[in-house]
Amino acid sequence: MNTQTTTQLPIPPHFNLQEVGEVWRVPYQERAADAEIWAKQHDIKPASLDKTRICLLLIDVQNTFCIPGFELFVGGKSGTGAVDDNRRLSEFIYRNLGVITKIVPTLDTHKATQIFHPIFWVNAVGEHPTPAATSITLRDIEQGIWKVNPAVADSVTNGNYELLEKHAYYYVKRLSQDGKYPLIVWPYHSMLGGIGHALVSSVEEAIFFHCIARQSQTQFEIKGENPLTENYSILRPEVLEDFEQRPLAQKNSSLIQQLLEFDAVIIGGQAKSHCVAWTIDDLLTEIKQVDATLAKKVYLLEDCTSPVVVPGVVDYTEQADTAFARFAQAGMQIIKSSESIEFGHRA
Template sequence: MTIQKNTQLPVPPHFNPDKVGEVWRVPYQERAAEAEAWAQRHNIKPASSDKTRICLLLIDVQNTFCIPDFELFVGGKSGTGAVEDNQRLCEFIYRNLGVITTIVPTLDTHTATQIFHPIFWVNATGEHPIPAATSITPADIEQGIWQVNPAVADSITNGDYELLKKHAYHYVKQLSQDGKYPLTVWPYHSMLGGIGHALVSSVEEAIFFHCIARQSQTQFEIKGENPLTENYSILRPEVLVDFAQRPLANKNIRLIQQLLEFNAVIIGGQAKSHCVAWTIDDLLTEIKQIDASLAQKVYLLEDCTSPVVVPGVVDYTEQADAAYARFAEAGMHIIKSSYQLSVIS
């Protein structure tokens, strides 16, 4: 971004940082009227007139990850990470309302019978793995410590249990060969149709306010529906082919191409160690195949994301920080939410 013009705006009076950790209904019609008046008052032009086009890519800013006591709250080192991240994120959106062209929120989207949920696996006594505390390796399957639950084959492979076992073993083995995290059995989360699936209310409100003030449609991106692969990244699933080298899932080529057409892409969300890092890594992979200098158009909101930390169980802080150091080395910009977006007018 070329620094030419101070573009920061005040934060609208309706924003209450103390409510960011709560779930509530956004009063759409009231906010829409306020957004139009706000745009007129501050001379905010429609996004269609932007000469410098900026995308804000928000990874999984959903209740399931961001509200305390929800399924996979990302507390980070502080224990309140995602709430603090989203307070800063909302203020960032409001202050830079006039220059953010498009907001792209991703939505992690799951049903119960997926390979990373407890019901998919059983041990010799029929018990399911303990979520968040269990990783499944190829050796675990080979030794019979964990096996695919026969009952879920009816839902996923039309009752073909042997086929489902082949899929599962190949998947776990492929993760190991590709240097990915082992298959983690997660608590049921981001359940389609549930409250956890929804965007955090304060962030949803800020995004909606942007949509009306800039007359720029919010672009929602869904990921994670395939029962046979994790989908940390919005740009591609963890595994692309099955045991017979047939397509299992596809890259999000449309979004990849779209992101690379923006003048700048700003990325925040949850969790820094998983869905955010994997998305950035996949974007960097695509960039290197085209033109490594394109990494310079990517800005990472480091204080609007936290790593997965479960005290006494797992702590991915070091992995997250190492990933961000690698992204910076590749030419991406590590910034704070206080960073002033300034563009050519």
């Protein structure tokens, strides 16, 4: 095993720190021309020539989580967490443009009628739960505090309300048995076709710039469309089967295999306590089944991710920090985006 220390590049002049918290249109044609010139000026080679293959896995760097005022802005402890994270993340991409082989952004992708959205549940008088402030437990269902909205059965189970009720009960039970977070009713977010679903403009621009400069197609990974399960992790949904043990959803086996084959995998994005932590946890599970020492090739960008914190409501900082400490203990490397990083590669 040899090591390679990254040679950091300057930040291209088009990058504007002040725009990271805003939504705007990336000028693709102009930026493509800039990227080709930049590659020539800095002798940036095509990614296909990389001897050390490095993947940057970006979890849900979308407007819905990263822009103040959007549905689930991840403010972290500071209140500006995701914006600060994405400033550092954009700079990280530009500085390490010459060594990042492939960028894999994940896209949390939802429609209105899903098990974690308000429309799915009603109380005795037909009211929907208050998003972000409501967790639904087995006891809630058993006592009739919350029940599946009969009106959604037509869309989800072809009108079979009994089937939908059975699955919802089983689903909440499985979350508890598997040590997952309880079923949280979230605000409508990451809505397919909406502005919130899109990547943050500054990060999208950096990813596109990388794609052109390195001639490396960006690999977008979709998650979260199944109406009957949450999907925090890009590698697998929260629950894989229904109450009759029939397949409900599948692991992302192709991406798992792909990640295991890279020489290094760098991970950042939102939120540290949820989709980032769950993805890393699933990746670690897969690594342990193959070779536990492979954990050493996973690098976690600690300053490019923040936990979910809703002042006065929830604070997942401790859970996020505990998860990252466990990942480090397993051999994963906690790094900062400003560091010069030594990546191991095959001799």
